Amino acid sequence: MARNLARILRGCGSLVPFMKTPARPPRSSSSSIPVRTLVEMLPSLFSSKPRDFSLPNSSWGEEMMRLYEHYNGHTETEGEENQERKWNRLPSYNRSLKYAAGGVYLSKLIQSKARLFTRNIRDPGAAFEYVLFIDKEKEKCVCIFQAGHLLEGPPGHVHGGAIATMIDTVTGTHASAISAPVLTANLNIDYRSPIPLGSTVLIESTLEKTEGRKLFISCKVTSTDGSKRHTDATALFVSVSIGHLLKG
Numbered sequence: 310m311a312r313n314l315a316r317i318l319r320g321c322g323s324l325v326p327f328m329k330t331p332a333r334p335p336r337s338s339s340s341s342i343p344v345r346t347l348v349e350m351l352p353s354l355f356s357s358k359p360r361d362f363s364l365p366n367s368s369w370g371e372e373m374m375r376l377y378e379h380y381n382g383h384t385e386t387e388g389e390e391n392q393e394r395k396w397n398r399l400p401s402y403n404r405s406l407k408y409a410a411g412g413v414y415l416s417k418l419i420q421s422k423a424r425l426f427t428r429n430i431r432d433p434g435a436a437f438e439y440v441l442f443i444d445k446e447k448e449k450c451v452c453i454f455q456a457g458h459l460l461e462g463p464p465g466h467v468h469g470g471a472i473a474t475m476i477d478t479v480t481g482t483h484a485s486a487i488s489a490p491v492l493t494a495n496l497n498i499d500y501r502s503p504i505p506l507g508s509t510v511l512i513e514s515t516l517e518k519t520e521g522r523k524l525f526i527s528c529k530v531t532s533t534d535g536s537k538r539h540t541d542a543t544a545l546f547v548s549v550s551i552g553h554l555l556k557g
């Protein structure tokens with residue numbers, strides 16, 4: 310039994326690679342979301358070191374790099390000594406589960422080919438280039454997103470499905486950092502202005518409240534100077550057990 314669980318957990322490791330510290334119970338939590346879940350312990354069972362896709366590569370434009378450096382070195386008390394880091398970068402990997410719904414062991418072929426949707430294009434800069442930061446209290450996430458040429462929807466602009474994917478990814482990663490594992494139960498999106506293909510935008514998510522297993526998160530997509538609102542969204546995530554994930 311223990312060996313089987315360890316095998317399953319090894320397979321799940323890629324889903325929550327960034328869970329280094331126990332999650333603090335979210336603010337205004339009205340009941341118990343587990344503070345330290347099994348999933349948080351997964352990285353210690355992860356033997357090989359996967360590639361971190363959220364580090365700069367040659368496709369990152371000037372704005373992407375400028376913002377990356379800003380958040381990577383952002384401080385709460387700029388200009389003072391003993392500066393404290395406010396934002397923590399979340400690594401991002403592309404590995405997949407060994408198990409499908411129902412606890413079915415995936416074939417070697419599927420295992421070797423399965424990849425996280427947003428990290429499955431080999432050509433740097435062609436699709437989803439992004440990096441996420443989370444604040445110390447885990448109440449906010451900010452994502453710097455550079456939309457590549459393969460994401461075209463309306464001519465010269467980003468496909469609405471690609472925007473929804475990024476919103477799901479940012480809010481889902483945020484919810485996971487608080488209470489992994491979670492599943493998206495509901496996602497509402499208002500598209501307010503098109504996002505130019507190739508541009509860099511900010512995707513910011515905020516934990517609004519928690520109720521039992523439910524996490525309510527709001528999200529906005531803006532131009533990097535904040536002057537243009539591209540998208541607003543709300544998302545509901547439900548905290549689930551590993552058993553729920555495996556039974557499908």
Ligand SMILES: CCCCCCCCCCCC(=O)SCCNC(=O)CCNC(=O)[C@H](O)C(C)(C)COP(=O)(O)OP(=O)(O)OC[C@H]1O[C@@H](n2cnc3c(N)ncnc32)[C@H](O)[C@@H]1OP(=O)(O)O
Pocket residue numbers: 323324325326477478479481482485489491492493494495521522523545547549553
């Ligand atoms: C990992 C990081 C690295 C990876 C980084 C990448 C992150 C990407 C994140 C992607 C995440 C996804 O896309 S996930 C894939 C898309 N989502 C799914 O496939 C989920 C499919 N749905 C389900 O499995 C299920 O319906 C669940 C888990 C959502 C809920 O089922 P359940 O566990 O049985 O719970 P249930 O009792 O039904 O609901 C619990 C509470 O939530 C409420 N609730 C449930 N659904 C809804 C709903 N649509 N709208 C409103 N409320 C709802 C219920 O009323 C109830 O409230 P109350 O009575 O308690 O008040």
